[in-house]
Amino acid sequence: MSQLLEDLKIHNAQYVEAFNAGDFEALDAFYTDEAVAVWEPGQPLTGQARRDYQREFLASSPKISTETRQAFVTGDTALLIVDWVIDTVDEDGEPERLTGTGVDVLRRGEDGVWRYAVDDPYGQE
Amino acid sequence: MAFDFSTDFDPAHPDLTDDTWTQNEIFLQAFNSGDGTLFDSLYRQDAISNFSGRPLTGADRLAFFKEFLAAKPALKAEVTHSYVAGDVALVGVKYSIDTTGENGEPVHLEGVCTDVLRRGADGRWLMAIDRPVAATGLVAEQSAS
Numbered sequence: 001m002s003q004l005l006e007d008l009k010i011h012n013a014q015y016v017e018a019f020n021a022g023d024f025e026a027l028d029a030f031y032t033d034e035a036v037a038v039w040e041p042g043q044p045l046t047g048q049a050r051r052d053y054q055r056e057f058l059a060s061s062p063k064i065s066t067e068t069r070q071a072f073v074t075g076d077t078a079l080l081i082v083d084w085v086i087d088t089v090d091e092d093g094e095p096e097r098l099t100g101t102g103v104d105v106l107r108r109g110e111d112g113v114w115r116y117a118v119d120d121p122y123g124q125e
Numbered sequence: 126m127a128f129d130f131s132t133d134f135d136p137a138h139p140d141l142t143d144d145t146w147t148q149n150e151i152f153l154q155a156f157n158s159g160d161g162t163l164f165d166s167l168y169r170q171d172a173i174s175n176f177s178g179r180p181l182t183g184a185d186r187l188a189f190f191k192e193f194l195a196a197k198p199a200l201k202a203e204v205t206h207s208y209v210a211g212d213v214a215l216v217g218v219k220y221s222i223d224t225t226g227e228n229g230e231p232v233h234l235e236g237v238c239t240d241v242l243r244r245g246a247d248g249r250w251l252m253a254i255d256r257p258v259a260a261t262g263l264v265a266e267q268s269a270s
Contacts, residue, residue: 034211044208072180072254074171077213079241079254105215105241117210123217123239124258 004073008080008106011114012066019064024055030115032107037119062088069101076108084121100124139167140249141242143214145204148242148250156200161191168252169243175256198224205237212244213253220257234259 011030018026028051031037037050045053063086070081082102090096103123106114134140134151141148155164165187173180177189202220221235236259243253 032211036208036210036215038208042206046210070256072173072175072256074169074173074182074253077241077243077253079215079239079256081256103215103239105210105213107211107213117213118208118215120208120215123215 004078004108005071007108007112008068008071008073008078008114011106012068012082016064016066019058019062022058022061024051024058027054027058030113031119032109032115032117035116035119037116038123039119039121041122057088060089062086078106078108078114080104080106081124136163136166138249139251141167141252142250143209143242143244145207145216148216149202149204149218153200153202156194156198159194159197161187161189161194164194165190169245172252173254174252175254196224198222202238214242214250216240216242 015027015030018030031050034046035050036044036046037054038044039053039057064084066082066084068080068082070079072079080102082104084100084102086098088096088098100122101124102119102121104116104120105118107117108114134154139151139155141151152167155167158164168174168186171182172186173182174186174189175181176193181189200220200222202218205217205219207214207216216239218238218240219236220238221233224232224234226232236257238255238257240252240256241254242250244250
């Protein structure tokens with residue numbers, strides 16, 4: 001169990017690093033093929049639509065920091081409750097700070113890598 | 126033991142499916158049956174339940190369900206959102222529970238719950254993780270001590 005939690009910490013650190021580097025390809029590797037992302041509340045995105053949204057979002061060089069509040073890990077499936085802050089710019093180029101508490105479901109692949117299956121950043125609201 | 130449920134499901138091999146209405150129906154029927162063993166069969170062996178206010182799995186989870194459901198708490202629930210991603214699903218539920226306290230007094234609990242379901246190798250969908258979002262968990266009186 002502790003090893004799984006350790007793996008999840010590493011996953012999170014690498015995810016944050018890829019996000020803050022604006023590295024879309026690296027970030028996308030942390031999502032399963034079927035992943036569902038709900039970056040706009042009530043509007044789940046999958047597949048190419050999810051990738052397009054994320055690529056565009058990263059284009060303005062947002063910076064994220066996260067703090068995991070709770071982690072429930074059962075074998076190859078995990079539920080994380082994560083506080084996050086993203087500093088980005090709005091449509092007019094003005095600094096904008098987004099915050100929330102995410103509800104994330106992760107799956108561990110056969111290669112041992114944890115990936116987001118459901119990324120619901122406003123899931124706790 | 127005989128079961129008389131309006132939605133068909135095989136108590137020996139339950140399948141919550143990836144359909145939110147079916148999931149909720151089976152979950153409610155198993156919970157409201159008062160049969161902790163039946164309810165526990167909706168969970169994977171290594172599933173984590175937080176109904177008690179702390180994470181329980183395996184035999185501890187079963188023992189808690191048996192004790193908790195013995196008082197025949199009445200659960201009502203509706204699904205607020207559901208995201209299915211391959212063999213895993215995240216489901217949001219709004220619930221209320223009417224039960225009786227230690228001294229026979231009526232107790233009303235409510236909140237929202239986040240459930241993670243997994244489709245197993247045999248194709249059946251079962252509970253992997255539940256997480257009621259209430260400060261005290263589902264058994265407020267007991268867990269407060």
